[in-house]
Amino acid sequence: MSLRSKWDDLGERLLSAAVMVAVGVAAVWAGGIVFHVFVALVCGVMVWELVSMLDAKRDRSPYVLGLTAGVAMMVASEVPPAFALPLVLAPSMLGLGQMERGGVTYASFAALILLxxxxxxxxxxxxxxxxxMWLILVVVATDIAGYFAGRFFGGKLLWPRVSPKKTWAGAIGGWVAALLVGIGYVLLTRAxxxxxxxxxxxSMASQIGDIAESAIKRRAGVKDSSTLIPGHGGLFDRFDGMLGASVFMLIAAQLVGFPPGLPGVFP
Known part of the structure; x- marks a missing residue:
């Protein structure tokens, strides 16, 4: 592969990324109901993409389950956590009766998306x-550093059977970038x-999320989860890292306390 062909999609990717970052940052900055609606929309679209990949022959199921996931996430964001958790898992249970194939995979990943x-x-x-923003920066830095380190250094593939483009150089580059984000936060906060x-x-959890989504696409025989975002595929393709990192944080915060060294809601 020539140097030019390695980078010929960079312009399109950067433009799409800039739009996504602008929308995401605006929602995060606004917080409250605006952010809740944003997350519900993202979860609904990701579930739609998931069903479309796993059970492409079904005409209505992707839309029904995507809408169900979005509504469940929206309601879950406005009720106490004890009542939110059944809502978060409800789309997974509903999908088991809607899917002709891939039901178990759907139920597992739909639960992870909403969690x-x-x-x-x-x-x-x-x-x-x-x-x-710390978590978002860790995931974004991991993705960007992994992309450039992988393209620049190349080398041994991480898991060639599932993801023929991800390399160990890219993975390590992502870890280094996440470490730098952590150092910045330690210097700027009391963590x-x-x-x-x-x-x-x-960062590692975000990469696991990325690889897990690659495994689904490989099984479904598709390159991208959808074609919604030019140069990036679908929302599942872009938020797979956040999927892994966010679920990881739900667990890790119970074990180590968060933020480290600061009084927090957990452990």
Whole structure:
């Protein structure tokens, strides 16, 4: 592959990324109901893409389950957590009766999508914009550094059978970028050095989310989850890393306390 062909999609990717970042940052900045609606829309679209990949022969199921997921996420964001959790899992149960194939995969990933969305809402509502931005920056830095390090250094593939473009150089580049984000937050806040390890672990979790989505696409025989975003595919393609990182944070915050060294809602 020539150097030119390695980078010929960069302009389109950057333009689409700029629009996505602008919309996402605006929603995160606004918080409250605006952010809740944004997360519900993203979750609904991701579930629509998931069903479309796993059970492409069904005409109505992607729309029905996507709408159900979006509505469930919206309602879950406005009720106490104890009542929100059944709503978060309800679309997974409903889908088991709607899918002709891939039902178990659908149920598992639909649950993860809505849990990740719920985790982002909890992070924004309880901790404030600065700590949700930390998680977003870790995921974005991991993705960008992984892209450039992988394209520039190349080398051994991470999992060639599932993802023929992801390399160990890209993975390590992502970890380094996440570490730098963590260092920046330690310097700017009162968080202790434990945030450094948490940043790298969240980076790894985002990469696992990315690889898991690649496995679904490989199984479905598609290149992208959809064609909604020029140069990037679908929302599932862009938010797969956030999916892994957000679910990871729901678990990790129970184990180590968050933010490290600062009084928080957890453990």
């Amino acid at each position: 990740a969305g719920f985790g982002m809402i909890v992070l924004r509502d309880r901790y404030g914009i600065e700590w949700l 202790d050095a434990g945030l450094l390890g948490l940043s790298v672990a969240a």
